[in-house]
């Protein structure tokens with residue numbers, strides 16, 4: 001069957017949202033819920049197995065679309081993909097030394113946290129710093145994308161991955177501190 | 179029904195007979211069954227008017243096992259053959275059981291595979307014991323509803339992993355129940371609570387029962403229950419509080435390591451009693467008969483203060499998952515509108531106090547914490563049985579634990595992260611690392627940790643016959659799919675040649691399909707003829723359904739969505755189904771239905787696509803009712 005065919009041309013259209021990076025999460029959520037309400041397999045309780053199976057496939061796609069648009073990093077990469085960009089590490093230009101320095105400093109800071117007197121407090125501060133970086137890069141992405149500077153926008157997304165990774169590691173550290 | 183519903187999912191076209199459906203809360207300590215009657219969901223009582231069925235089974239020589247209160251009464255004098263809290267062993271391996279088992283007074287058989295308990299009725303698995311409890315609830319429901327159940331929704335702790343879910347499903351199958359859905363306990367509670375209170379907004383369900391702890395954070399909006407995150411501990415509950423008190427008693431009474439199973443049972447019973455008293459009193463008096471010949475019982479008092487100190491570490495253990503769940507949902511405690519307390523152990527005042535502190539909210543304790551889960555399950559069962567075609571309720575649940583795959587060096591790479599909404603499918607590509615490599619092993623794991631040894635191993639399989647290529651040239655796509663029950667299936671395929679290997683993940687610890695079939699055969703030989711007649715009727719009814727729906731669909735959309743040849747092909751298969759339906763072989767009818775299903779697959783998919791497009795054209799996002807934004 002038309003298993004992986006998209007319901008619409010892209011995820012933005014599926015949720016009737018303009019294709020732009022800044023998105024109204026409430027509208028996204030409302031549209032998502034409305035689609036689920038119509039196509040979730042549970043709404044086909046006394047339909048045939050076949051229809052339930054198809055409803056399941058559609059719901060799976062709707063879920064995937066929602067997850068992609070909801071998370072800024074995934075959304076950014078998705079928008080680039082729609083423009084034909086791929087996050088291929090061999091093609092993208094190497095990271096700037098300045099960026100690498102920031103990364104190294106943050107990493108060192110993170111590793112040192114558990115030795116601090118009040119690690120939880122220090123960790124909170126660290127998380128704030130990382131969040132600020134993330135916000136700044138997301139902003140930058142949005143501008144670059146609007147200006148159709150796609151290669152630079154892709155670099156920006158590549159860099160964002162580092163910050164999200166740091167955030168993840170900070171979460172793991174938090175678990176050990178609890 | 180069927181295809182017609184696509185344009186209007188809510189509406190059934192044929193008058194529909196009410197189907198008997200039930201919700202079952204298969205608890206560690208207590209189990210319940212509930213159903214919706216004349217629009218009201220209620221739990222069903224036994225012949226003595228009792229709603230809670232203690233999850234205890236007593237096995238006897240050459241007699242049917244006793245379940246519930248009668249079994250509980252035997253626990254003290256026949257501890258080896260009276261099994262309580264079997265749910266804690268469900269879907270677990272021998273290693274888990276050894277840690278738990280040292281605390282349980284049973285005679286475990288330590289061989290590879292699934293743990294079994296030695297009783298006078300033979301060696302029994304936790305799946306079989308759970309099936310005995312389910313069978314008893316089934317009988318209760320069928321006698322009080324005066325009819326056969328068409329299907330049930332069974333609840334499981336949200337934090338149950340794939341093996342535990344599969345084991346629950348196996349138990350239901352063994353009890354002869356048709357499972358409509360495995361539903362997460364906190365989600366079921368949210369349904370009962372949410373519908374009752376007409377709640378809207380973001381809620382936390384804190385469920386501390388006899389053996390498991392769950393926390394779920396949900397967003398309720400106009401009948402849609404969206405789980406944002408969940409967390410928990412599938413081996414933490416009232417049983418552990420009892421054990422804490424029991425250990426304290428052992429210390430106080432200076433009883434050594436080798437207490438007899440009888441004495442342990444007695445002490446655990448006394449501990450539980452004291453705990454429950456302390457929910458209403460400042461102090462509990464405990465009496466123990468330490469030795470058989472002893473006349474005067476040994477006595478001690480347990481104060482609320484001492485008790486609080488004993489349980490505090492356990493309560494702290496529940497707050498960790500709460501914090502994680504909040505973080506995963508991207509929320510702070512103050513974003514939570516209400517904390518709903520579920521499960522018998524939330525009656526402990528200290529639990530309420532500390533949960534209140536954590537969420538900065540007085541928790542909601544007005545609903546009956548024992549019954550909400552079963553009631554929520556009954557409501558969902560009623561809908562899934564097709565009795566509520568116009569109902570707007572929809573549950574969107576998540577995967578509780580990340581699902582991953584073993585990669586080089588014994589590491590786990592996550593494919594589906596925890597708290598992803600189900601159903602979900604994710605694919606990842608791998609490649610070969612040696613020239614001419616012809617097989618690839620796939621090891622499926624569940625858990626949050628990085629090393630495979632720290633995660634639960636769910637399944638291993640091998641993709642074979644990969645054609646010889648240089649290292650790195652093959653593209654092996656591994657797909658993980660989690661259905662609406664939260665159950666995983668995994669498949670792998672070499673993309674360039676299509677070598678295909680597919681498995682449906684089964685727990686390494688559960689019964690194999692053959693085991694289940696064998697047990698079912700034993701139980702069913704006598705009832706076979708009835709079954710034959712019933713199957714025929716069922717297939718005929720199903721065929722009618724399919725035929726009517728397809729006709730309606732062809733009439734509505736056949737002309738603009740099908741080519742002439744496609745239309746004719748479908749018509750031909752429709753005719754042949756009509757023909758065989760008049761015969762008396764259920765197997766032949768089933769085959770014809772399946773065949774028709776196959777040839778109409780594409781048509782159904784096109785209808786669904788076209789109706790989604792219509793639906794989205796009909797609305798603008800702005801038209802949808804707005805809601806509070808807190809994400």
Ligand SMILES: Nc1ncnc2c1ncn2[C@@H]1O[C@H](COP(=O)(O)OP(=O)(O)OP(=O)(O)O)[C@@H](O)[C@H]1O
Pocket residue numbers: 204205206207208209233265386387388389390391415416417450453454455457520521522523524525526547548
């Ligand atoms: N008044 C009370 N005070 C303290 N604990 C209580 C009280 N009443 C019941 N409990 C405890 O609640 C637990 C049973 O709760 P419940 O029936 O919700 O669990 P369950 O559904 O069987 O278990 P689970 O959901 O973990 O599988 C038992 O440990 C019991 O001792």
Ligand SMILES: [Mg+2]
Pocket residue numbers: 203205206363387388521551
């Ligand atoms: Mg429970």
